[in-house]
Amino acid sequence: MAKIVECVPNFSEGRNNEVIEAIVEEVRRVEGAKLLDYSSDKSHNRTVVTIVGKPEAVTTAAFNLAKKAAELIDMSIHEGEHPRMGATDVIPFIPIADVTMAECVEMAREVGRRMGEELNIPVYLYEDAATTPQRGNLAEVRKGQYEGFFEKIKKEEWKPDFGPATMNVKAGATAVGARVPLVAYNVNLATDNIEIASAIAKKVRFLGGGLRYVKGIGVMLEERNIAQVSMNLVNYEKTAIYQAFEMVKMEAQRYGIAVIGSEVIGLVPMKSLIDCAEYYLQIEDFSMDQILEKRVAE
Structure with missing residues (x-):
């Protein structure tokens, strides 16, 4: 190889x-x-x-x-x-x-x-x-x-x-x-209050007592006039994307703020997204061997 x-x-x-x-x-x-x-x-x-x-x-x-x-x-x-x-x-x-x-x-x-x-x-x-x-x-x-x-x-x-x-x-x-592969993942909030985004990021990231493999900050997207929780998931297998998303959403609720979208920056391992589909669809006994493109590539 x-x-x-x-x-x-x-x-x-x-x-x-x-x-x-x-x-x-x-x-x-x-x-x-x-x-x-x-x-x-x-x-x-x-x-x-x-x-x-x-x-x-x-x-x-x-x-x-x-x-x-x-x-x-x-x-x-x-x-x-x-x-x-x-x-x-x-x-x-x-x-x-x-x-x-x-x-x-x-x-x-x-x-x-x-x-x-x-x-x-x-x-x-x-x-x-x-x-x-x-x-x-x-x-x-x-x-x-x-x-x-x-x-x-x-x-x-x-x-x-x-x-x-x-x-x-x-x-x-x-x-x-x-380093090992990481996932750069951002969650957009229905607010222009950067302080709320920063407070949520502090709760979600590991240094603030949050998820073990998450680093996060609050940033302002000036073009869209919305605040964002910008994160790096440094080990997506131990802290999944859906876990970070759900925790941001939960913390946003205390401020009466909705999540209006999220984004992945750059490339991510397929498994990190399959894990999300498996979680939200509640798929049982799913295997990566069931991915069509993976089998074709083999």
Whole structure:
């Protein structure tokens, strides 16, 4: 079986299509790396790119994307609802087929080292690639965001793993890591009150006493004038999408607020959605072998 790794870089640009296309084009230039998907959000001012392919090709593509983003994005004038600290905000490597987590950690270290040495960008290794327990949590690494990092980076405990111990004014800082697949899932509320969305997110996320494998924040979708609970499900098999959805809906009821929709960002494992269908339809004894497309692919 061929080695296949996934990489899902997040960039702090979701409004300028020319910049987005120029960044994404870097993937198409690398043989052995395939661009599966990219999606942008204007309110978040963020683009999520999904790449798969051979480890060497994906590593090259990830670095080239970061280099192009550093050229085209100026963090000193960036604004957006989503937490961010750099032009290339995060670069996670995810094992898919015949690739170990240890190999993904090495890929993260290689890209991080090159970004630090060649692009002069401070890099923090996170999740399974983290060098300290504190850096295992992306939220802790990114705390303070771009604006706060000019002081944060001076602290000894926040010295970068690679690159200069001073903030890159234009490109910011980047978190590079290795992790299992996650689901980026957002729930939209029938309110324009961001405080309600933030309060719900606090109840739902693990750090607030909520679901073990959920990270969440409240954000405002300016174009639609609605508030949103934006979540990452870092282990969808242990905390399912439907569990996060139902808890948001339950917490919204205390404010008399309805849920008006939800969205998945980027690509998700088929099983994460099958689990939802199984739950809501109350299907008994369902097997993934009953999925037509799966059997045809085999």
